[in-house]
Amino acid sequence: MKMIKEVNVIPPLLEMRNISKNYSGITVLNNINLKIHAGEILALVGENGAGKSTLIKILSGAIKSNAGELIINGEKVEFNTPLDAEKNEIVTVYQEFNLFPDLSVTENLFYGNFHKTKGTIKWAALHQEAKKFLNEFGVDLPVEKPVYNLSIAQKQMLEIAKALYRNARLMILDEPTAVLGGDDVDRLLSIVKVLQKRGVAVIFISHRLNEIFGLADRYLVLKDGQQIGDGEIKDTDPDQLISMMVGRHINTAPRTKINYEVNEVVLKVEGLNRDGILHNINFSLHKGEVLGIAGLRGAGRTELVRAIFGADPIDSGNIFVDGHQVINTSPRVAIQNGIGLVPEDRGRQGLFKNLSCLQNIFMASSKNKVIKREEEQKQADNYVKLLKIKLPHLDSLVGSLSGGNQQKIVLAKWLESGIRVLLLDEPTRGVDVGAKAQIYSVVRDLCEQGMSVVLISSELPEILENSHRVLVMCKGEITGEMDHESATEEGIMKYAVGGL
Known part of the structure; x- marks a missing residue:
């Protein structure tokens, strides 16, 4: 009789079986199955x-599912609180930082696990230990300084380091590179690969397909709470993944050409200076034009649009709108002068999260007339359809929406305000590919109707695809200008490092 050889199959570190979740009868997740092994990266x-956010909240113990099971190393578990997940060595790094800004890097890293000798904390030894721990992962942070002194990239690294210090077997990274650019992205992705080599399982959430295909072993696609597809990343390609995500093919419409001899100048900036930050900035923006501004993080792009919008002071220089000099002493004055800003940090600077979608849409309106609620709702409904905003109803709190839909509410606010110049600072950060296409389609339509747009993006393909002209900044100065036909990623990067 032929003997059958037994094969030891290593069980998954984690399984989520038939997970479902609904709120007030509305299904958010329906029968989701997720599986991940130690040392594996799942996109x-x-x-x-x-x-996606609902699924990871269930896994992190923040909310409970209505149906389904969690299995860790073959054993069924139940999470009632985030502490239950942490006890099972599952740690989540969310988009929103969970740090104590007034405490040092060391205090944030070791919080709740301080070494004491007769009740006394030996800070010198702790700082040294923190530095050594961080250096193991190639992270260099000023361990004795308060967290509020750190850059966004450094805060992201610290969040991941906190999870590592707690001996995470499974780490969930929710859009970890959304706030990063350039070398910071590469540094973070290299840390993720180090985790993989150490046997840590990673659930990686990102809208950047190049990161997914350069990092992940497997993928799982969700759409409208349904599991659309899953498998090994080597067996798919970006087009297939996008098709599963959005359920349609995304076309990129060509931009309308600008006749610079005919189209008048809507915005003109002359000799704009802010000591140590902006140096002799000069440019013009024409009617119907998308002017891209590229550069590395810290180049002064955000500071430039904030200065134009009146959010930050300037030391000297002139701003003209439609040929008339304006002095934007505050955002309110800038809005009155026809300028709007979609800020880099939409959650803190672009929205009132504790107010409804309807209230946010009409927050910046400069129309001096009384509008009935029925008329407001009708107009807001038009913006919802135009921008394809997904929301239960207009009275829903903005804070309850996904990041992409929050960004669309910000755009709706400026459409309602009647501005002529729209400053977009990283408008698609943390936004999925389908929503990106919708946002830029709306931008093109607005420009065809006569609006003018300044676009900042750290993703060079976005700049090249959507801009009529590109300005490049380095260390607070404009170091290069290219038209659409001559602009390339290589050319932009040359100017971004100072033209070297």
Whole structure:
């Protein structure tokens, strides 16, 4: 009789079986199955509102599912609080930082696990230990300084280091590179690969397909709370993944050409200076034009649009709108002068999260007339359809929406305000590919109707694809200008490092 050789199959570190979740009868997740092994990177992808955040909240113990099971190393577990997940060595790094800004890097890293000798904390030894721990992962942080002194990239690294210090077997990274650019992205992705080599399982959420295909072993696609597809990343390609995510093929419409001899100058900036930050900035923006501004993080792009918008002071220089000099002493004055800003940090600077979608849409309106609620709702409904905003109803709190839908509410606010110049600072950060296409389609339509746009993006393909002209900044100065036909990623990067 032929003997059958037994094969030891290593069980998954984690399984989520038939997970479902609903709120007030509305299904958010329907029968989701997720599996991940130790040392594996699983890309969790889908449009904003697909159910990704709900799924990881269930896994992190923040909320409970209505149905389904969690299995860790073959044993069924139940999470009632985030502490239950942490006890099982599952740690989540969310988009929103969970740090104590007034405490030092060391205090944040070791919080709750301080070494004491007769009740006394030996800070010198702790700082040294923190430095050694961080250096193991190639992270260099000023361990004795308060966290509020750190850059966004450094804060992201610290969040991941906190999770590592707690001996995470499974780490969930929710859009970890959304706030990063350039070398910071490469540094973070290299840390993720180090985790993989150490046997840590990673659930990686990102809208950047190049990161997914350069990092992940497997993928799982969600759409409208349904599991659309999963498998090994080597068996798919970006087009297939996008098709699963959005359920349609995304076309990139060509931009309308600008006749610079005919189209008048809407915005003109002359000799703009802010000591140590902006140096002799000069440029013009024409009617119907998308002017891209590229550069490395810290080049002064955000500071430039904030100065134009009146959010930051300037030391000297002139700003003209439609040929008339304006002095934007505050954002309110800038809005009155026809300028709007979609800020880099939409959550803190672009929205009132504790107010409804309807209230946010009309927050910046400069129309001096009384509008009935029925008329407001009708107009807001038009913006919802135009921008394809997914929301239960207009009275829903903005804070309850996904990041992409929050960004669309910010755009709706400026459309309602009647501005002529729209400053877009990283408008698609943390936004899925489908929503990106919708946002830029709306931008093109607005420009055809006569609006003028300044676009900042750290993703060079976005700049090249959507801009009529490109300005490049380095250390607070404009170091290069290219038209659409001559602009390339290589050319932009040359100017971004100072033209070297």
